[in-house]
Structure formats: structure tokens, C-alpha cells
Amino acid sequence: MKKRIHEVELFTKYPLEVQREVLDNLVRTAENTQYGGQYNFKDITDIETFKHKVPIVSYEDLFPYIEQLMKGEQNVLWPSEIKWFAKSSGTTNARSKFIPVSQEALDDCHFKGGKDMLSIYFNNNPETKLFTGKGLTIGGSHQINQLDKTASSHYGDVSAVIMKNLPLWAQFVRTPKLDIALMDEWEEKIDKMAEITAKENVTSLSGVPTWTILLLQRILEITGKNNILEVWPNLELFAHGAVSFKPYRKVFEKLIPSKDMNYLETYNASEGFFGIQDRSDSDELLLMLDYGIYYEFIPIDQVDKESEVAIGLDEVEIGKNYAMVISTNAGLWRYKIGDTIKFTSLSPFRIKISGRTKHFINAFGEELIIENAEKAITEACATTNSEIDNFTAAPRYLSGRQKGGHEWVIEFSKLPDDLEKFRFCLDENLRAINSDYDAKRHKDLALEAPVIHSVAQGTFYQWMKKRGKLGGQNKVPRLANDRKYLEDILEMISVMD
Incomplete structure (x- = not known):
């Protein structure tokens, strides 16, 4: 963990150099894919050429390529085999959207983000006893991709994709077991999770605030306790994301009445792990720059215009609203994820999520x-x-x-x-x-x-x-x-x- 903190400090000192290296690795890796051939990745040698040759796209634009992947074709957007898709909603042309998740995206982005969250937390809280107990993660569910005739790929909530692929060591320090954590019937799942985890020594929670509150309330109903500290006296951390935490803070403070309880925000989406709250006295998120994601930003007043122009980190300004554009190690190329952010610091680059590009x-x-x-x-x-x-x-x-x-x-x-x-x-x-x-x-x-x-x-x-x-x-x-x-x-x- 100490070694990783030094690496984090490195990309905060040399952000532009790290991002250029990330982009070069992405382009070189994918130059022989279908998408790389279509947009002549072999001819891309610098950022300006990349911006000139590769278009900015939405999910609807990428959908034909993702549909090929869903049907079992490979080497379309990214060279390594795509076996998983993170499912989320929000697209205008379908009930759900399916984001390809490569092994590189799991290892170098999602898993790395989870480990970095712990590294940053331990660095800020050297007296922590987090590892004396277990972490409770409230995730989604997954299923076989029916479009793939080989039945070799799956899709599910990004939390389920991550949990299903966690390394063995990580399974030992979390609760409950995967067969319960990944159940798709939420009412039964909450009941079973409450019954089992109430008997464990839980020291940390992670998940969406909504589901976490439901679980905590169910645990109090089952145990008859007045608050969660009577069930888990060593609970010290809730890592949260996906929605704003502000409306839920007072509810959590009633359920967990402790001044020593820590709350840590992450910015982890289906498309990737982007940011971590690295200071306890601020709700800003450190933009993580070495996860195999290259970042660009469109000023909000230019979004969806015919001539959208994206800028790099070297041109962003504090306080301005930007739509985020990403190129990733799962084959999302200059992809508008729909989120808007504002920079609160340029050295290092820290952000706040400001909303979505649409109502x-x-x-x-x-x-x-x-x-x-x-x-x-x-x-x-x-x-x-x-x-x-x-x-x-x-x-x-x-x-x-x-x-x-x-x-x-x-x-x-x-x-x-x-x-x-x-x-x-x-x-x-x-x-x-x-x-x-x-x-x-x-x-x-x-x-x-x-x-x-x-x-x-x-x-x-x-x-x-x-x-x-x-x-x-x-x-x-x-x-x-x-x-x-x-x-x-x-x-x-x-x-x-």
C-alpha cells in the first residue's frame, strides 16, 4: 500500500506525461482491431492525430460494435477476449446499455481502484483496524448473455461483474458468500444478507446508499437493536458511490451514531473507475490517471453540437462544467459517458461530479x-x-x-x-x-x-x-x-x- 501511494504521488506530479503514455498504450494495443483498422490507429502518433482521426461517440454510435461483441465476435473494439458486460440504463434507444469489460479493465481499473481506495484510506487513517473484520459489499446480479450462442459471456451490474471476478484473497475478507451476494431476487437477498452478516464482525461497508440503508434497517428489525453499532461495534468505514450522498448522510448518522465513522466517496461507473475521495476534510475526488483511461472534456455549452471539440487536462479550468469523454482499456473510444464534472483543483487534478449532460x-x-x-x-x-x-x-x-x-x-x-x-x-x-x-x-x-x-x-x-x-x-x-x-x-x- 505504501508503494502504491508513491505511484499515486507520481501521476499527480506528472499528470500530462502519464496520460500521454496511457493513450499511446491504448492505441498501440488496439491498432489491429476492427475499430483500430477503421480509424487507422497505426497512423496515430500523437494526441492531435488521435483527435483528428477518431470521432467522439455516444453509446448509440458504438452500439453496432457492442452488438457484435454481444453475439460472440472478438477483436472488435479491443484485442483481448470480452467475456463480461456491465449492464446499466440511461440510453435513449434501448431499455439497457451493455458496456464491454475486458480483463485489463478489471485488473488495471476496477480492481486497482478498489485497492487504491484502501491504500488511500490506510494512508489517511494509520490507526485503522479495518482488516480485523470483514467488508460487506452490496452488489447486483448477473446472468448468461443469451445473444452469445457459445454461452461464454455474461452481463450484470458492474458490482456483480467485479465481485464475480475478484481474486481468491479478496473473497476471504468479504461477506456474505457470493451465492447470496449475487442473488437477483432483492427482497430475499436483503433478508438473507441481514441474517448472515449480523453475525459477522463487519468493519466496512460499500455500496449504493439506498440499498445499504435498506439492509441496515432490516438488520435492526431482525436483531431488535437500536443502532448498527450494537450489531457491529467495530464498523468504521462506508465507501459509497453512484448517487449523491448528501440526502442520506443524516439517515446514516442516525443508524450509525459514531463520530469516528468514516465516509469515503468513489466515482466508479460501468465504464470505469475514475475518482477517489483522497482527503477526509473535502468531498473532492482525485482523478485517477493511470488506470488505462485517457480523459478528454467537452465544455458543457458545446455538448451535442455538430462540431464538438474535446480538450485535454492541459486546457481545463477550475469551476467550469465539462462533459467527460473517455478512451479505455475495454475499447470505448472517445466515448461520452453522460456525466458532467467540475475541476476544483488543477494540481493535482481533483473533481466534483456536477450532473448529467441531460435532465x-x-x-x-x-x-x-x-x-x-x-x-x-x-x-x-x-x-x-x-x-x-x-x-x-x-x-x-x-x-x-x-x-x-x-x-x-x-x-x-x-x-x-x-x-x-x-x-x-x-x-x-x-x-x-x-x-x-x-x-x-x-x-x-x-x-x-x-x-x-x-x-x-x-x-x-x-x-x-x-x-x-x-x-x-x-x-x-x-x-x-x-x-x-x-x-x-x-x-x-x-x-x-
């Missing part, structure tokens, strides 16, 4: 994007013989033992025959469109059915007028990952009433 709700890991919402609400209108003028939606966060959900404000120009039926149709269509939303809604486990406020015609006009946002260039924000807009509208309605 979205991802308070519980559901990754609901505007395309999902608009399609579902259109279907619900058709089914209930209704029409809408405007809508916006936001999360309703977990509070104590109350589960979270989505809250919608909808202005109908023609009211539905039955508002309850409209709500049911909206929910069912969202579940059909978005697999992550569906998983969180399963048996009301993490998300309850949506709440809908039907408001009078003209409400959104008055709200936009109040905000000074009238005019053709100003649009009602359809989805937001916080409650700012929704509560502002509801407050305005209550005052008008």
Missing part, C-alpha cells in the same frame, strides 16, 4: 432520463385519454423508515379519466422502459409508487414568469435530481391558494 433523476440509482419520462407520460396519456401542457419531477428522499420515491407536478390540458389509473400507467411504463427503475420499484423495496400533483392550467406559465424565464429559449426543467424546482412550484401553488 435526469438518479437519487436511488434508477438513472431516469428525460427520454424515459417523456415516453412513459405519453403512453399514460394515451391510455387515460388525457393531454398535458407541462410537467416536472424530482426525487422524494428517504426519511427515517419511509421509503423514497418520485414526485411529479403535472399540468393537464385535458384531465385523465382517472388520475389513479394515470399514475399506475406512468409507473408501469417507466418500469418497462428503464430496467434500473424497475429494479428499485420491485415490491416497493427501494422506491414507492410515484406521487402526482395535478395543477391548474397556467401554473407553469406563472412559475416561469416568477423566475424571469418566459420566452422561447427558456424551457421547463422536466427532471431534476434535487427538489429545488418542485418545491418552488408547490410553494407558489400554496401561496396562490
Whole structure:
């Protein structure tokens, strides 16, 4: 671990040199692939040539190549065999997207990120006793890829892909066993995990806050204890990611009432492991530069324009919003992952996740994007013989033992025959469109059915007028990952009433 800290310090001192070396290794490794041949990787000798020859792409652009991989073809985007795909939602043309995961991506990115997280934590907390107990990881599930006729590849949540491929030594220090950790029936899984892990000496937790809260609450129900420290007195760390931790902090502090409890954020997505919170006094993330990922950034006002221009680390500025573009050791080439970030420091390069390139709700890991919402609400209108003028939606966060959900404000120009039926149709269509939303809604486990406020015609006009946002260039924000807009509208309605 001490050796690795020195290596981390090295890339913080020479970031541009390290990134140039990463890009050169990626291009040289993949020059004989189908994609490398198509874009003449053999002729790429510097960053400018790379940017000139290789296009910036979205998932939809890469999908034909990924579909080839899903059907068992190899050497398409990356030379080594692709046996795993990380499944997530958020794409506009399919219910789920499948991100190829190579062995290099596992070893040099995902696993390396996990080890670095521990190295940084130990470096910052030399008195830690983390390894005197076990780590509890709440992951997803995986299954055989049916498109591959050889049945030799699998897909699943990135957490499941990682856990299934962990080295043997790592399996000894984690709980519960894989057959339970990777179950796909979440209600039964939470019950079994609670029953088994409550008897272990758990010193660390890692996972998405939503599922972790559900597990902790279930453990308290089973054991009859008042808080988690009565179950796990040596618990000292929760490593979290995927969604903002701010709405959940108070819930965790009630469940784990200890000033010595540590919280550490990571930026680990299906596409790769990008950042680690390296200081306890700041929620900034150190951008990890030697994981086989080459980074570029598009200023947010240029995203999706015909002539998108991506810049390197040498040109970024503090405080500006950028869409992140990555080239990886799993064959994602100049790929827009959909996240936006802001730099808080340039020496070393530290970032904060600022959002998505599109309207979205991802308070519980559901990754609901505007395309999902608009399609579902259109279907619900058709089914209930209704029409809408405007809508916006936001999360309703977990509070104590109350589960979270989505809250919608909808202005109908023609009211539905039955508002309850409209709500049911909206929910069912969202579940059909978005697999992550569906998983969180399963048996009301993490998300309850949506709440809908039907408001009078003209409400959104008055709200936009109040905000000074009238005019053709100003649009009602359809989805937001916080409650700012929704509560502002509801407050305005209550005052008008």
C-alpha cells in the first residue's frame, strides 16, 4: 500500500506525461482491431492525430460494435477476449446499455481502484483496524448473455461483474458468500444478507446508499437493536458511490451514531473507475490517471453540437462544467459517458461530479432520463385519454423508515379519466422502459409508487414568469435530481391558494 501511494504521488506530479503514455498504450494495443483498422490507429502518433482521426461517440454510435461483441465476435473494439458486460440504463434507444469489460479493465481499473481506495484510506487513517473484520459489499446480479450462442459471456451490474471476478484473497475478507451476494431476487437477498452478516464482525461497508440503508434497517428489525453499532461495534468505514450522498448522510448518522465513522466517496461507473475521495476534510475526488483511461472534456455549452471539440487536462479550468469523454482499456473510444464534472483543483487534478449532460433523476440509482419520462407520460396519456401542457419531477428522499420515491407536478390540458389509473400507467411504463427503475420499484423495496400533483392550467406559465424565464429559449426543467424546482412550484401553488 505504501508503494502504491508513491505511484499515486507520481501521476499527480506528472499528470500530462502519464496520460500521454496511457493513450499511446491504448492505441498501440488496439491498432489491429476492427475499430483500430477503421480509424487507422497505426497512423496515430500523437494526441492531435488521435483527435483528428477518431470521432467522439455516444453509446448509440458504438452500439453496432457492442452488438457484435454481444453475439460472440472478438477483436472488435479491443484485442483481448470480452467475456463480461456491465449492464446499466440511461440510453435513449434501448431499455439497457451493455458496456464491454475486458480483463485489463478489471485488473488495471476496477480492481486497482478498489485497492487504491484502501491504500488511500490506510494512508489517511494509520490507526485503522479495518482488516480485523470483514467488508460487506452490496452488489447486483448477473446472468448468461443469451445473444452469445457459445454461452461464454455474461452481463450484470458492474458490482456483480467485479465481485464475480475478484481474486481468491479478496473473497476471504468479504461477506456474505457470493451465492447470496449475487442473488437477483432483492427482497430475499436483503433478508438473507441481514441474517448472515449480523453475525459477522463487519468493519466496512460499500455500496449504493439506498440499498445499504435498506439492509441496515432490516438488520435492526431482525436483531431488535437500536443502532448498527450494537450489531457491529467495530464498523468504521462506508465507501459509497453512484448517487449523491448528501440526502442520506443524516439517515446514516442516525443508524450509525459514531463520530469516528468514516465516509469515503468513489466515482466508479460501468465504464470505469475514475475518482477517489483522497482527503477526509473535502468531498473532492482525485482523478485517477493511470488506470488505462485517457480523459478528454467537452465544455458543457458545446455538448451535442455538430462540431464538438474535446480538450485535454492541459486546457481545463477550475469551476467550469465539462462533459467527460473517455478512451479505455475495454475499447470505448472517445466515448461520452453522460456525466458532467467540475475541476476544483488543477494540481493535482481533483473533481466534483456536477450532473448529467441531460435532465435526469438518479437519487436511488434508477438513472431516469428525460427520454424515459417523456415516453412513459405519453403512453399514460394515451391510455387515460388525457393531454398535458407541462410537467416536472424530482426525487422524494428517504426519511427515517419511509421509503423514497418520485414526485411529479403535472399540468393537464385535458384531465385523465382517472388520475389513479394515470399514475399506475406512468409507473408501469417507466418500469418497462428503464430496467434500473424497475429494479428499485420491485415490491416497493427501494422506491414507492410515484406521487402526482395535478395543477391548474397556467401554473407553469406563472412559475416561469416568477423566475424571469418566459420566452422561447427558456424551457421547463422536466427532471431534476434535487427538489429545488418542485418545491418552488408547490410553494407558489400554496401561496396562490
